[in-house]
Amino acid sequence: MKRYLLGTTGAEIENSLMESQMMGRDLPLISVIVPVYNGQDYLEKCIESIENQTYRNLEVIIVNDGSTDATGAVCDRLQTGYANISVITMEDEGVSAARNRAMDRAVGELVTFVDADDRLRPDMLQVLYACMDKTDSDVAGCSFFPWSSEAEWERALTAKTSGNSRTYHREDYLREAILKGNSRCWSKLYRRSALEKVHFREGLTIGEDMLFLIEMLPHIKRIAEVDYPGYGYFQNPGGAINRDFTPRYMDQITCWKLAREEVVRINRELDAKVSALLIVGIMLTAGKLAFLPAKKRREYREYTAICHKELKEAVKVSGAYAGLSVGYRIKAGLFLCCPGCYVWLYHFHKKS
Secondary structure (H helix, E strand, C coil): CCCCCCEECHHHHHHHHHHHHHCCCCCCCEEEEEEECCCCCCHHHHHHHHHCCCCCCEEEEEEEECCCCCHHHHHHHHHHHCCCEEEEEECCCCHHHHHHHHHHHCCCCEEEECCCCCEECCCHHHHHHHHHHHHCCCEEEEEEEEECCHHHHHHHHHCCCCCCEEEEEHHHHHHHCHHHCCCCCCCEEEEHHHHCCCCCCCCCCCCHHHHHHHHHHHHCCEEEEEEEEEEEEECCCCCHHHCCCCHHHHHHHHHHHHHHHHHHHHCHHHHHHHHHHHHHHHHHHHHHHHCCCHHHHHHCHHHHHHHHHHHHHHCCCCCCCCCCCHHHHHHHHHHHHCHHHHHHHHHHHHHC
16 A cells, blocks of 8 residues: 655745745755766756755765766866865776765765756755655655757756655655666755665666665655656766667666565565566667677677576566566567577667
8 A cells, every 4th residue: 555644735845945944944964976977068067057056055076987088177177166066086986986985975964966967957956855854754856857958958947847745655665666767866865864874886887776775765764756857867878878788788687686686675575576677677688789780799699698597587486477568578578489589680670
């Protein structure tokens, strides 16, 4: 049974923050963590959107993770221009390690994560803090909107938004949010106390957000979600989702296997659900392999074999295969029967 504790309106959220300010309550410091790799073209605008927040008590920690372009110079300029910005420089250790390093340095009572090519609506942090304060939640999240041009960004800033919220207990949030696609660590505000025993799994590049959220759940009581698109997600053509297959793409399968272990530990009844999602992750990885030219497909045959082996194990979970959509049942069935033929057929289907 769903246990939504309350439905808070946008007006109530804004009034909560105004009441706090009028009563003279000091608003807690929010640590904004921004990992960046080769973000010279995006970082400055991202930071401007953070510095222009209506919620003013912020520290901003930029982590330059081994950038080879002019990102370092942009970081230096931003650190000089804003008193609340500090920069950490690392040697290309990955986004999880970058976030972890910043979390260890952060001093804010609250923490949020922003990717360097994304931007925030001016009142996003104000809305999230007010929602958290009103609902006494450990985490408050909002929705996001995709954009790919300055014109789209400007239109989004003037669009009307709502502000209704739902508050979930942790198992409801696992079932109704994380396992239904809300597995992003950004667009959320966290109490630091909720993160004291949680870090990102280092070495993983796909799915690390989901694992972070799942592993956080045992340490919190409730999460609020606001029906408000406060986070601007830049559809970067160079982003990981749009890149060709590399061996690191196998992280998607690794993360879903780890997630399954954690989910079953929390609620064994969700095994079929999370195993079905593991199957989808396997088929998405196989699809990435299939999209490669013939020479690369031959070079990466071992990864096709791994996908096939993992699929054979995943479909053994009772209810997992039946929980797939018709399309994925057909794809998984074909790949189980003849992985080589599936990859060949899928390649020509997508290229035609």
